[in-house]
Amino acid sequence: MHPTRAVARALKRPPPKSPRSNARLSNTASAGASVSSTIIHNHQSLPERPERPNFPCVDAHAARESKIRASFSSSSSQPRSSRFDGPEPPYARPSPQSYHVYHHKSPLPLTYADPLPAFDIAYETWGTLSPTKDNAILLHTGLSASSHAASTPSNPSEGWWEKFIGPGLPLDTDKFFIICTNVLGGCYGSTGPSSIDPNTNQPYATTFPVLSIFDMVKAQFSLLDDLGIEKLYASVGCSMGAMQSLAAGWQFPKRVGKVVSISGTARSSPSAIAMRFAQRSVLMADPNWNNGFYYDGLPPHTGMKLARQIATITYRSGPEWDLRFGRKVRDLPPPLASAPSDPQHQHPHHHQQHYHQGTVRKPALCPDFLIETYLDYQGEQFCLKYDANSLIYISKAMDLFDMTLPALHSINLKPPHPSPPPHEPHSHHLHPHPQHSNASRLPHQTSHSKSHPPPVNPPPHLPSLAEGLAPLANTPTLILGVQSDILFPVEQQREVADALRMAGNERVSYYELGGVWGHDTFLLDVQNVGGAIRGFL
Numbered sequence: 001m002h003p004t005r006a007v008a009r010a011l012k013r014p015p016p017k018s019p020r021s022n023a024r025l026s027n028t029a030s031a032g033a034s035v036s037s038t039i040i041h042n043h044q045s046l047p048e049r050p051e052r053p054n055f056p057c058v059d060a061h062a063a064r065e066s067k068i069r070a071s072f073s074s075s076s077s078q079p080r081s082s083r084f085d086g087p088e089p090p091y092a093r094p095s096p097q098s099y100h101v102y103h104h105k106s107p108l109p110l111t112y113a114d115p116l117p118a119f120d121i122a123y124e125t126w127g128t129l130s131p132t133k134d135n136a137i138l139l140h141t142g143l144s145a146s147s148h149a150a151s152t153p154s155n156p157s158e159g160w161w162e163k164f165i166g167p168g169l170p171l172d173t174d175k176f177f178i179i180c181t182n183v184l185g186g187c188y189g190s191t192g193p194s195s196i197d198p199n200t201n202q203p204y205a206t207t208f209p210v211l212s213i214f215d216m217v218k219a220q221f222s223l224l225d226d227l228g229i230e231k232l233y234a235s236v237g238c239s240m241g242a243m244q245s246l247a248a249g250w251q252f253p254k255r256v257g258k259v260v261s262i263s264g265t266a267r268s269s270p271s272a273i274a275m276r277f278a279q280r281s282v283l284m285a286d287p288n289w290n291n292g293f294y295y296d297g298l299p300p301h302t303g304m305k306l307a308r309q310i311a312t313i314t315y316r317s318g319p320e321w322d323l324r325f326g327r328k329v330r331d332l333p334p335p336l337a338s339a340p341s342d343p344q345h346q347h348p349h350h351h352q353q354h355y356h357q358g359t360v361r362k363p364a365l366c367p368d369f370l371i372e373t374y375l376d377y378q379g380e381q382f383c384l385k386y387d388a389n390s391l392i393y394i395s396k397a398m399d400l401f402d403m404t405l406p407a408l409h410s411i412n413l414k415p416p417h418p419s420p421p422p423h424e425p426h427s428h429h430l431h432p433h434p435q436h437s438n439a440s441r442l443p444h445q446t447s448h449s450k451s452h453p454p455p456v457n458p459p460p461h462l463p464s465l466a467e468g469l470a471p472l473a474n475t476p477t478l479i480l481g482v483q484s485d486i487l488f489p490v491e492q493q494r495e496v497a498d499a500l501r502m503a504g505n506e507r508v509s510y511y512e513l514g515g516v517w518g519h520d521t522f523l524l525d526v527q528n529v530g531g532a533i534r535g536f537l
């Protein structure tokens with residue numbers, strides 16, 4: 001590019017037209033001075049530039065940044081732990097009083113790193129442990145949830161599975177003793193990157209070891225040991241919790257009576273890894289992330305907000321957003337005087353049509369469509385509630401999860417022997433047969449257990465997944481998926497069910513739900529998800 005043009009472009013000015021000035025500029029020795037004089041000359045001849053536009057979303061973000069900075073610096077005299085000991089979701093507001101903490105004093109061997117010298121696991125319980133301790137259900141959370149799955153006397157705020165846990169509910173506290181933990185690596189009371197490393201008395205930050213799903217489960221079983229629970233009635237989990245649930249049944253086949261895996265997988269897919277990678281990338285590109293060492297300053301809230309926006313896209317579905325938001329935009333001006341009684345104007349699409357015909361609604365570059373304001377809001381809500389490093393570590397653990405036999409061998413995991421086959425028919429009074437349960441009458445159910453057709457085009461890894469899942473061959477297992485889930489699609493649910501059957505498991509219950517809620521169906525569809533669980537348990 002001609003040097004004059006380059007400089008002019010950099011200064012956002014048109015290049016000089018005078019051949020004389022071009023000639024002068026070709027003399028490199030005097031180029032700098034000549035460029036300035038030429039530009040000053042051109043500037044004087046140009047009309048005033050219009051004022052730069054304002055962007056309310058950018059201003060709001062800057063204002064929020066200053067507010068967060070002020071709140072963090074005003075609390076800088078407090079010990080770090082009281083400023084950032086797990087940002088709190090509004091539904092949980094955890095505090096050391098509202099959950100129990102199990103402290104494990106001896107080292108925990110890890111899959112990818114040296115043992116963790118000691119660790120804490122935060123947990124909450126619902127229901128009563130039977131005298132024989134045979135009615136415990138371990139509930140595993142999704143990526144970012146706390147142990148607060150349902151309200152408790154010490155924390156009456158709603159939990160993330162409030163409608164699933166309680167007397168007569170799918171996880172029936174009249175029968176079962178439910179235990180939910182904050183996962184190892186998390187930030188709601190369990191040891192994670194924001195916890196203090198006893199060796200340095202500083203937060204671990206990114207010196208925290210990379211974790212596997214298997215490590216998380218091992219930590220949970222240390223808690224069970226401490227509670228004297230030898231065998232779980234069931235291991236139940238959704239999303240990442242479903243991975244843990246399978247891993248629990250796999251690692252401890254004799255200690256897990258039944259496995260429930262909802263919207264999970266036994267082998268993270270490249271597309272799910274891609275979506276999580278994009279989240280980690282925006283997070284790690286936030287200068288406040290500072291290689292993970294941000295606990296003394298401002299957390300990477302912008303990266304967290306953007307990561308949550310991406311995550312939210314994977315948690316719901318396009319069809320839901322079509323129904324929920326359509327192409328509606330926010331802050332529609334009031335209907336025109338000539339049209340208030342026109343019923344068409346009560347519908348947002350018709351508003352748009354109207355403005356195309358009359359006054360054109362000025363599009364905004366800031367969030368304008370309701371789907372944009374929704375994502376913006378979701379990101380905003382989340383960005384200070386969860387520790388960024390926890391998100392990175394746990395999301396990585398999900399990527400690494402692969403129960404095909406070669407992958408298990410590659411991390412030196414030897415499949416244990418399956419539990420002995422259960423007696424038929426089931427004798428326990430808590431075991432209604434799935435086919436006679438509520439779940440078998442679910443409106444969206446498309447396939448079930450033995451009626452599930454064999455795969456037409458099985459994925460090439462299916463045989464090695466079946467070999468890997470062999471320890472679960474005798475464990476009754478419920479696999480439930482949702483057709484609109486783009487994060488853990490139904491193909492993955494089918495492959496887990498198929499692999500378990502190939503491994504010889506004759507007690508696989510399989511449900512596939514319709515509906516538009518995507519991956520978050522497990523949080524929203526109490527009737528169908530809850531019905532399937534109730535029937536299976």
Ligand SMILES: CC(=O)SCCNC(=O)CCNC(=O)[C@H](O)C(C)(C)COP(=O)(O)OP(=O)(O)OC[C@H]1O[C@@H](n2cnc3c(N)ncnc32)[C@H](O)[C@@H]1OP(=O)(O)O
Binds near residue numbers: 141142143241374520
């Ligand atoms: C990968 C894993 O392992 S697990 C991943 C699991 N998924 C998640 O973590 C997502 C968690 N999702 C949630 O917590 C949701 O709030 C749910 C599922 C509990 C409830 O979902 P919904 O009832 O559909 O509510 P949703 O959160 O989508 O929207 C409601 C909120 O958005 C706001 N909102 C809705 N539409 C808009 C919009 N167009 N613009 C701005 N805000 C909006 C509402 O005002 C409401 O705000 P409030 O929560 O402050 O009252």
